[in-house]
Amino acid sequence: MTATWRDTAVTQLLGVRLPIIAAPMAGGPSTPALVAAVSEAGGLGVLGCGYDSPDRIRAAIAEVRRLTDKPFGVNLFVPTPVEIDDTAVAAALAALEPFAAAYDLDIALTPPFAEDFDAQLEVILDERVDMFSFTFGVPSYNALAALRGAGIAVCGTATSLAEAVALQQTGGVDAVCLQGTEAGGHRGGFIGAPEDSLVGIETLVSEVRSAVDLPLIAAGGIMDGRGIAAALVGGADAAQLGTAFLRCPEAGTSAPYRAALETARDTDTVITKAFSGRAARGVRNALSEALADVPVPPYPVMNALTRELRRRAAAAGDSSVLSLWAGHGVAAGRALPALKLVITLASETDVAFTRTHGEGR
Amino acid sequence: MTATWRDTAVTQLLGVRLPIIAAPMAGGPSTPALVAAVSEAGGLGVLGCGYDSPDRIRAAIAEVRRLTDKPFGVNLFVPTPVEIDDTAVAAALAALEPFAAAYDLDIALTPPFAEDFDAQLEVILDERVDMFSFTFGVPSYNALAALRGAGIAVCGTATSLAEAVALQQTGGVDAVCLQGTEAGGHRGGFIGAPEDSLVGIETLVSEVRSAVDLPLIAAGGIMDGRGIAAALVGGADAAQLGTAFLRCPEAGTSAPYRAALETARDTDTVITKAFSGRAARGVRNALSEALADVPVPPYPVMNALTRELRRRAAAAGDSSVLSLWAGHGVAAGRALPALKLVITLASETDVAFTRTHGEGR
Secondary structure: OOOHHHOOHHHHHHOOOOOEEEOOOOOOOOOHHHHHHHHHOOOEEEEEOOOOOHHHHHHHHHHHHHHOOOOEEEEEEOOOOOOOOHHHHHHHHHHHHHHHHHOOOOOOOOOOOOOOHHHHHHHHHHHOOOEEEEEOOOOOHHHHHHHHHOOOEEEEEEOOHHHHHHHHHHOOOOEEEEEOOOOOEEOOOOOOOHHHOOOOHHHHHHHHHHHOOOOEEEEOOOOOHHHHHHHHHOOOOEEEEOHHHOOOOOOOOOHHHHHHHHHOOOOOEEEEOOOOOOOEEEEOOHHHHHOOOOOOOOOOHHHHHHHHHHHHHHHHOOHHHOOOEOOOOHHHOOOOOHHHHHHHHHHHHHHHHHHHHOOOO | OOOHHHOOHHHHHHOOOOOEEEOOOOOOOOOHHHHHHHHHOOOEEEEEOOOOOHHHHHHHHHHHHHHOOOOEEEEEEOOOOOOOOHHHHHHHHHHHHHHHHHOOOOOOOOOOOOOOHHHHHHHHHHHOOOEEEEEOOOOOHHHHHHHHHOOOEEEEEEOOHHHHHHHHHHOOOOEEEEEOOOOOEEOOOOOOOHHHOOOOHHHHHHHHHHHOOOOEEEEOOOOOHHHHHHHHHOOOOEEEEOHHHOOOOOOOOOHHHHHHHHHOOOOOEEEEOOOOOOOEEEEOOHHHHHOOOOOOOOOOHHHHHHHHHHHHHHHHOOHHHOOOEOOOOHHHOOOOOHHHHHHHHHHHHHHHHHHHHOOOO
16 A cells, blocks of 8 residues: 555656655755755656756756766746836835845846846757756747657646646646645746735645646645645645755755754745745745835846845855745754655655554554 | 544544534534534534624524534634724724725724623533634633533644644643634634734644644645545544535525635635734635725724624625635535535545555546
């Protein structure tokens, strides 16, 4: 009985042993070492390359391949139009001023704000990675077809039933990653305001399972084998965990970020646009509190405005102005090597299934 | 295999056949007919009596007993101090004025704002119902001991790990109901601001399971057998469903409320204090939008201010100023008789377990 949960539509699609995916965590945490360790353990590691130049993406892929010959994935952000609203920029600058002053920093808005998506995508296609996942929107049908034609499993991100149905209707994706409200980091949706699309993962998986005939990956708040088992029983074909991997030694999580994760409780996260201009969940801190009601400019403009401030704060060990992305399960994070964590998760999942069916508790 | 999920610490505690509880929905929906039908089907129906006078509670209990000899429960609100903040009352009155004018209503603040909790509790004790659950706080140890001494199973409500641990530490509760952020209606917590304690149910169940050694009831966003199975595998001993029962013919849900439920989507609910002064989740409407940023007075003062307006709106079939409590799963609601719904839920739970373990999908 305990073996069967491993064999799902997602493990078949990706050619992996375990329906356990390490979420792409752009901006540092998802290093090639973390991705390779998860894939070596039988799960699927995914590089979060949304902020990276094509050259850096190519180098990261090469590094993963140096460390493992197992399948792995890459995630990118689908671009949204850049609109510079001078009023919002001024409001953001005014709110950021006290924080910038502490670092003797004069914040300037300097383009480019984001990397060239088409050039990033070219690398994915060229390198023929095993899986490509995307967030914040939907690439063109032609782009999706080219990726699938190259043998790459393509996975879209949905935060509501409507988005999951829209992804299926493109006819261009192999699987849907469902991001529950619990999830840390950026909201990945694309219909309506991301901050209004905050559905609990269990509810989201079940409603989408009834309407969408694609393999489903559940993400949000999953920290252990009980959560993985619940996602699978609830209708998903795999579980994707991000926050659970943030404290692994292989993760590129900065020292002040790690320190904040160690003491955060389940009620300490908040949805904020203070760091990037796009709704994301992280541990509440001074910057998210100070900018809670400021009408900041949208991503990627706000992201560019706070970039240097965040870099200096990380270097100074100051978590008060860092984006401390984390999900509802943050308090259950474990500082284990990634390979050991994946093995532990699989073993806990076995136990969760056995307990409910066999000897009781 | 499919039989064993029915036998849990909660079914043993309550003496019922199924670990399926119909949530107490005060203010109308949880009629004696609904409660009795759920209990007849093998689950546990729970009267939501927070707003009711002792006489009305006694009458409702008698009516359930006329309809069934099966176990059932009663839920009450633990009182919080009544503070009348004139500034907040004035702000609320100003914001409510356009809505009141449409009904030619002159809103006045007239005590008493809430029923006498001790007198309500006296009825529970006297009637020796099978299960008593409470929200918004924790009754005194003496009160809990008296209830348990009378053979009543006592269940507290927690929205975070800290609250669940606090309930265990009282030494006075038999089970903990965990309310995830997905849940419709009032937030039941008591540590910190209820609107800041919004943890997804899967995460909440797993973290509490690791720390608390009491039977756990999972509530929030559960609408079908997949959700029940996920809750049980995830570490709960029973699932509590509210929104799933709102459209049953036996429920006291008003006609305009039902109409709103029929068209609501997963992203249409919002946490609001606009109706009662206490954070609650419901379908977004004109009143919740208009009062989103108004610093209204706390429960029960705000509840008293909007009471007559809501009564008139319900009578007029106007959902724009009604509290349309509902959870994330609102779109998956079914207009089935309660007995049939419980039987369907049990059958779906069987299927969910079989699919994950046996023949795959």
